[in-house]
Amino acid sequence: MELISIADVRAAADDVAGTVLRTPLLPTAWDDELWLKPESLQPVGSFKLRGATHAVARLDPALRSRGVVTHSSGNHGQALAYAARAFGVPCTVVVPEGAPAVKVDRMRALGADVRLVQPARRLAEAERIVAETGAALVPPFDHPAIIAGQGTIGLEIVADLPDVDVVLVPVGGGGLGSGVATAVKALRPSAAVIGVEPALAADARESLAAGEVVVWDVARTYRTCADGLRTNLSALTLAHLRERLDGIVTVTEDEIMSAAGRLMRDARLVVEPSGAVATAARLYHRGELPAGRTVAVVSGGNAEAAVLAAALAV
The missing domain is CATH 3.40.50.1100 (Rossmann fold)
Structure with missing residues (x-):
């Protein structure tokens, strides 16, 4: 199966310029080696644009x-x-x-x-x-053009933090992780790209271990509050992640909501549960991650008021 290349990601960057916001890297007040990539600031509230x-x-x-x-x-x-x-x-x-x-x-x-x-x-x-x-x-993730477009996040991360050591990226259908890993590993081979998914929708971790797409039915994946991460991988995204992802960790529902609250209170970002999983990994599973300068992708901020209020209350 043919994987996308860094040239594909660079071509995508030309296509999206002017429509997509070039999001900044934000340092965090609570961790001097953690930066946030706030895709929640996109005009539609997520990296999907x-x-x-x-x-x-x-x-x-x-x-x-x-x-x-x-x-x-x-x-x-x-x-x-x-x-x-x-x-x-x-x-x-x-x-x-x-x-x-x-x-x-x-x-x-x-x-x-x-x-x-x-x-x-x-x-x-x-x-x-x-x-x-x-x-x-135009599928949500199972297409080379979608993967290449999401990979522009990786281009921006390495441009803004050339000595980045670790990039944490949420994994649902795998398009975001596939694209970001493609760009980061091409431009900064020594950096580790780690996927993060909810423990209640850990089909990607299981698929990577099995070497084939393992499908979790909706009755299982719909248990997680991270609604954007309930989708299974495709053969295309699994091929990218097997080749280019350095590992995957899972986070609990309590960790996700706590991280969302932390991001809202201390980073002043409106964050949906799916967008908080990478930060949750850094907050609660640091021992499972490589050390060094880390970027957590905050993938989106589209959540109902009740969900935001619940996260702030944690």
Whole structure:
């Protein structure tokens, strides 16, 4: 299986410039060797804007004009709706029932046609709409252009902290980890890229151990509060992570919520649970991680008020 290259990531950086915010590295007051990469500051509140913008830019114009379709619990759907609006094309998002209302509302506000379905039906429904309309399917993570777009985060990290030792990245479907690891390992081979996922949705760790995609059903993955990390890997993302990721750790629900509260109180960032897992690894599993200058990717900040309040109360 062909993996993306650093050249692909650099091409993506050209495509997303002007649409995607180049987020800063923020030092933390509580850890002098920890910096945060706040993708929660993107116009749609998550890193997903990078991959979606790059993917839409690379579509054949005739195909793109027929619109784009995806399936998403929220962040990729918002990102694709934003990118589609920028290109002036229609967007349909198939959303699993139970997705945070704040994410669904924002997708609709960006002009997306939202279709709610049972979680296990999301991909099948998206494929049905594509077959019916002739629109382009832009998957959340299982596509080289998506992976390359997410990899632009790695370019920025190494540019801003050339002597970075460790990069911590959340893992759901694996597109973010695949892209970031591609860029960081190409530019800073000595740095370790470590994936982080909820213990209640640890399918990526199991897949890496097995050497093949291990699927956890929705009854298992939906136990975690980190709704953006409930997705299983694909063969494409597993291939990237096996080749380029240096390890993976898991964090508990209490650790995730505590880290989210810490980020909101002390870093003054609005952070959803999925966006807090990398910081949780540094806070609570430091002994399992390589030492040195560390960047934690804060992947998103789209959470309902009740979730934010619960994290602040921890």
